[in-house]
Amino acid sequence: MNSSQTMRRKAVSALASAICFVCAIIVILPLALILFHLVRQGASSLDWNFLTHLPKPVGETGGGMANAIVGSFILVVLAVLIGVPIGVLGGIYLSEFGSPRLNWSVRFAADILNGTPSIVWGIVVYALVVVPMKGASAYAGGLALGLIMIPLILRTTEEMLAMVPNSYREAALALGIPKWKSILHIVLKTAGKGIITGILLACSRIAGETAPLLFTASGNQFWSRNLSEPIASLPRQIYTFAIAPYDDWHRQAWAGALVLILFALAFNVGVRFITRGSNPAPDK
Amino acid sequence: MKFVLAPPSKAGDASFRLLSWCMAMVVFLLVLLVGWELSQGSQLALHKFGWRFLVRSDWDPVNGDFGALPFIFGTIVSSALGLLIALPLSVATAIYLTELAPRWLRQPAITLLEMLAAVPSVILGLWGIFVLVPWLRDHPFTFLQKWFGFLPIFSGHIYGASVFSAGVIVAVMMVPIITSISREVLRAVPDSQREAAFALGATRWEVTWLAVLRGSMRGIFGAAMLGLGRALGETMAVTMVIGNSPEISASLFAPGYTLASAVANEFTEAADNLYRSALFELALVLLLVTIVTNILAHLLVGAVSAPRQTLHA
Numbered sequence: 001m002n003s004s005q006t007m008r009r010k011a012v013s014a015l016a017s018a019i020c021f022v023c024a025i026i027v028i029l030p031l032a033l034i035l036f037h038l039v040r041q042g043a044s045s046l047d048w049n050f051l052t053h054l055p056k057p058v059g060e061t062g063g064g065m066a067n068a069i070v071g072s073f074i075l076v077v078l079a080v081l082i083g084v085p086i087g088v089l090g091g092i093y094l095s096e097f098g099s100p101r102l103n104w105s106v107r108f109a110a111d112i113l114n115g116t117p118s119i120v121w122g123i124v125v126y127a128l129v130v131v132p133m134k135g136a137s138a139y140a141g142g143l144a145l146g147l148i149m150i151p152l153i154l155r156t157t158e159e160m161l162a163m164v165p166n167s168y169r170e171a172a173l174a175l176g177i178p179k180w181k182s183i184l185h186i187v188l189k190t191a192g193k194g195i196i197t198g199i200l201l202a203c204s205r206i207a208g209e210t211a212p213l214l215f216t217a218s219g220n221q222f223w224s225r226n227l228s229e230p231i232a233s234l235p236r237q238i239y240t241f242a243i244a245p246y247d248d249w250h251r252q253a254w255a256g257a258l259v260l261i262l263f264a265l266a267f268n269v270g271v272r273f274i275t276r277g278s279n280p281a282p283d284k
Numbered sequence: 285m286k287f288v289l290a291p292p293s294k295a296g297d298a299s300f301r302l303l304s305w306c307m308a309m310v311v312f313l314l315v316l317l318v319g320w321e322l323s324q325g326s327q328l329a330l331h332k333f334g335w336r337f338l339v340r341s342d343w344d345p346v347n348g349d350f351g352a353l354p355f356i357f358g359t360i361v362s363s364a365l366g367l368l369i370a371l372p373l374s375v376a377t378a379i380y381l382t383e384l385a386p387r388w389l390r391q392p393a394i395t396l397l398e399m400l401a402a403v404p405s406v407i408l409g410l411w412g413i414f415v416l417v418p419w420l421r422d423h424p425f426t427f428l429q430k431w432f433g434f435l436p437i438f439s440g441h442i443y444g445a446s447v448f449s450a451g452v453i454v455a456v457m458m459v460p461i462i463t464s465i466s467r468e469v470l471r472a473v474p475d476s477q478r479e480a481a482f483a484l485g486a487t488r489w490e491v492t493w494l495a496v497l498r499g500s501m502r503g504i505f506g507a508a509m510l511g512l513g514r515a516l517g518e519t520m521a522v523t524m525v526i527g528n529s530p531e532i533s534a535s536l537f538a539p540g541y542t543l544a545s546a547v548a549n550e551f552t553e554a555a556d557n558l559y560r561s562a563l564f565e566l567a568l569v570l571l572l573v574t575i576v577t578n579i580l581a582h583l584l585v586g587a588v589s590a591p592r593q594t595l596h597a
Binding site: 009010012013014016017019020021023024026027028030031033034037038041085086087089090092093094096097098102105106108109110111112113115116117118119120121122123124126127128147150151154178179180181183204205207208209210211214215235238239242243250253254257260261264265268269272 | 296297299300301303304305307308310311312314315317318321322324325372373374376377379380381384385393395396397398399400402403404405406407408409410411413414415456459463487488489490492493513514516517518519520524544547548551552563564567570571574575577578579582
């Protein structure tokens with residue numbers, strides 16, 4: 001065997017492996033840098049005032065994003081009310097009743113919806129709700145976010161239900177339990193943790209969405225008195241403050257972003273931690 | 285002997301089935317709704333400009349003169365640039381994570397990638413404006429212009445906010461998607477394939493290159509298309525760094541505009557109906573482009589892995 005050639009091949013292998021390693025580092029680098037800058041720029045402005053006060057007018061320092069934090073929470077709750085029942089029941093239909101052909105086409109449609117840019121949802125809900133209601137409202141914002149949730153939750157629910165062993169369903173039916181009761185009490189309960197994980201991940205995703213809220217929930221510098229008024233939201237407030245020419249607003253945008261990312265990451269890491277190793281046994 | 289239990293009634297089953305069927309059908313309804321609202325909204329512009337809307341480059345709200353070309357151009361260039369940056373990095377990362385990395389390192393690295401995918405785009409935009417763009421402007425842009433300034437793409441004045449910056453931001457968003465799909469594609473290659481190559485005396489890289497990568501090209505291409513679908517529709521982060529100016533320039537250092545960012549930026553100030561309708565048509569074009577990209581991606585990846593919601597679909 002030609003040993004110099006072997007050496008060369010080994011060198012190439014080592015070099016290629018090293019390049020792949022460096023690429024992996026480069027890929028993680030933005031996350032590290034984003035977190036670093038968020039903490040550096042945002043932490044100093046993040047205090048009790050920021051969490052409990054309304055934004056101050058331009059020129060006055062201080063103030064906070066209390067209304068935006070509460071507003072985001074309200075919008076997510078509205079979205080859950082719309083997205084979860086439809087998504088979960090749709091997923092149940094696919095897994096428990098559907099035919100292969102229908103399932104394929106529903107999945108296909110859901111994937112198309114999942115790929116639809118979020119700004120498109122904003123403009124659709126604008127035409128659907130904001131124009132007839134003659135104004136932006138929390139309802140419109142919640143609807144836009146809820147519609148984004150539907151296909152996400154439908155797909156995860158179906159996947160989680162597919163992992164429930166068939167013997168569970170058969171056992172329930174053999175006891176004379178009606179199918180719908182066995183689905184709600186046995187199948188759904190067995191897949192419960194997985195479905196809840198999916199719902200929480202979808203929540204953390206829509207909580208960070210800005211584009212669908214631009215023309216639907218709009219924004220609000222004050223507290224909203226009711227849900228048919230425009231409502232503030234954290235991502236929207238960060239956007240407004242980031243593109244404004246005032247240093248004090250930039251400072252607050254960083255603090256708001258720190259709050260938002262802490263929520264998003266806490267959700268993600270937390271969900272993973274809670275549900276680790278608790279999926280139902282695969283069908284066999 | 286008496287029946288203790290009444291025989292289960294069929295009514296409960298039938299109504300539950302009907303209810304869940306209706307909810308599954310909502311998905312089709314939504315597809316129709318999105319298509320219908322966008323085409324209704326863009327009627328006015330469709331009538332006035334016809335298909336030539338796509339190739340006109342005027343964007344003059346004051347005189348009611350609209351064309352989509354600068355936005356289509358900006359969308360394609362920034363997404364293509366993003367893909368050019370993200371694809372090699374993502375595939376190399378996927379290779380590292382499936383073939384090379386020690387086992388204990390894999391799961392933490394994957395969790396970090398999922399965290400990157402979970403960063404809301406407005407935060408990426410914020411970081412883009414205040415950290416990434418100034419750095420790009422002062423270092424890589426000046427460097428590229430100094431050495432490659434004779435190329436039209438690196439010529440002209442450096443503003444910072446530019447198509448190039450948008451491409452970099454979009455690359456950051458594409459990386460987690462392309463990496464995770466590529467990883468699944470590579471993992472679907474049977475181990476016997478790798479073992480066979482090792483048995484023939486191949487080095488680790490030769491195994492990866494010959495036995496794993498060669499057969500995965502189709503799936504990786506699909507992963508790239510999925511990433512592209514995300515990039516084309518990305519709104520907030522791009523709006524914040526691209527400069528928002530409807531011009532077509534050969535230079536990547538010039539500001540640009542994308543379909544999504546035009547809608548996000550101008551819709552609230554669009555006072556007259558034609559202007560608003562033109563923006564609806566931009567959204568319609570964007571929708572059609574992303575649908576085509578996503579369908580293509582699903583056809584390519586479909587057999588290998590069912591797309592699922594990790595953090596971003």
